[in-house]
Amino acid sequence: MFYSPVNHSQLISNVDRLVRQILFGTINFQQIKSQLNEFYYSFMISLDPDFRYSKPIQVFIESTNAIIGDTYAYNVFWDNEKTMQLINLLSSYGKMIKKDYSAWRYQSHQNGKRLENNIRTLTSNYSRLLFVRVDLKYIPDLSHHITIRDFDFHMKKLRDFIHNGDTCFTHLLGYAWSLEQGEENGGFHCHLLLIFDSSKHYQDNYLADRVGQKWRDITDDIGYCFVLNTREYKEGLTRYGKLGIGMIHRNNLQEVENAVNAALYLTRPDKRDGSYQRLKVALPNMNTFGQSMTH
Template sequence: MIYQPVNQSQLISNVDRLVRDILFGTINLQQIKSQLNEFYHSFMISLDSDSKYSKPIQSFIESTNAIIAGDYPCNVFWDDEKTMQFIKVLSSYDIAIKKDYSAWRYQGNKNSERLENNIRTLISNYSRLLFVRVDLKYIQENSRHITIRDFDFHMKKLRDFIHNGDTCFTHLLGYAWSLEQGEDNGGFHCHMLLIFDGSKHYKDSYLADQVGQKWREITEGVGYCFIVNTKEYKETLARYGKLGIGMIHRNNLQEVENAVEAALYLTRPDKRDGSYQRLKVALPNMNTFGQSMIQ
């Protein structure tokens, strides 16, 4: 892992939000100027030419370059005049950004359809399935050093373990994962669903903990795992008739529908807390969502 002098993922998230705030009219001139002077220099020197950035990020880079021309980022001060020029240039990207957002939502819907079909097929083939949900993250004080390259490397290693069927991944019938980036702290994370043969496994919280230990091993101790399959959380879901993780029985229609609903959380563009968790930087040919039925 290469330690970065700046919190690259946080900067990317801040710039992405700034662009959206400008285009949606939720920020004034003085706030824009202040954020440009706060983010611009550090962001520009941390850019990775091999990475792919979200449409808002691309628009920010092209718009600021149009204003600054050949000047070095460290020499730039954003006054009222430059800031107003930037806003004017950025506004020309409004339609392209909205189209990109619509395409992202459309792909999310297509992912939902495929995932639901695959899950229902598994349910029709097995009388009992064990649904395990984990969120794979990084410890807060270490997350500022994690780059998209680190995240991609860690996820590839994890998927290798999954496909090899070793240790906690034995009797795994299918899984799905979604890569995201926090809006507030810019932290990279993965929502993951693992579906096991319910006739071979029944301790879902134990399996989730084992997956968490594997994640910590892969990340050399800087990662942590949020386990959804805790006794307390499942009891809360059950009280509201929403329990869709743990052991799911094919002949219990309510459990089946709850399981499908819980699984589709991975594919939803907008999370329940209203935050914008889309991955804002990626490597070439890097998928942000994937699923595999490996029965």
């Protein structure tokens, strides 16, 4: 597989954030100009006509093209006049971007409602279930090599293993996944929930470790896995009365509620750290969320 030497995902994240800061944030004029001169050229030459970009990026491309015209990106210097033109042009897109953001939040809410309903159905049908939660990422020092094509390829391989019930995915009763992109480093990652038949499995940390190994195999060791099912992490959740992973018992209502809340993290548009984790680039017809449950 070909890995890019340019950090495309970081560039994409930077441009998306810049547009949102210009329209809704507190960025000043000199910061805008500085950032434009810092990554405009690299971003423009990295554009791929086959990719589907977020609304802020789409309006950035349209607005800069209107200002720059046929000038080659390498020869563009963002002076005060061009920067002001861009700010004025972008201002006309504020309502469109807000509408797009609202639609995304609504879809996230709908995904959450379906996920909650499926989990409640599962917990009512089984006396015990084993909930495993992992975050599939890429090693920070190597993540700049990963493009959205690579990420999509890796996720398709992972979903094939899940669908086929191979190795660490045997006796799986349900699963859900959510694809996201980091705000600060632009890194692609997947939040994954796996729900196992507890009559066949009971070692959640062991299963999570095996999923992590599968992810490393799929990514040729560029990927790494953050496991939430460790003893230390679960003890921390227990202290706050929020443990919703591991063995969940139907007759323990608090465990069930915690499990639902833990699962819904996958569909929450606003993450705990306040960052904007929405995927900002995708391939055509690429889904960013999916779930499957056995009822």
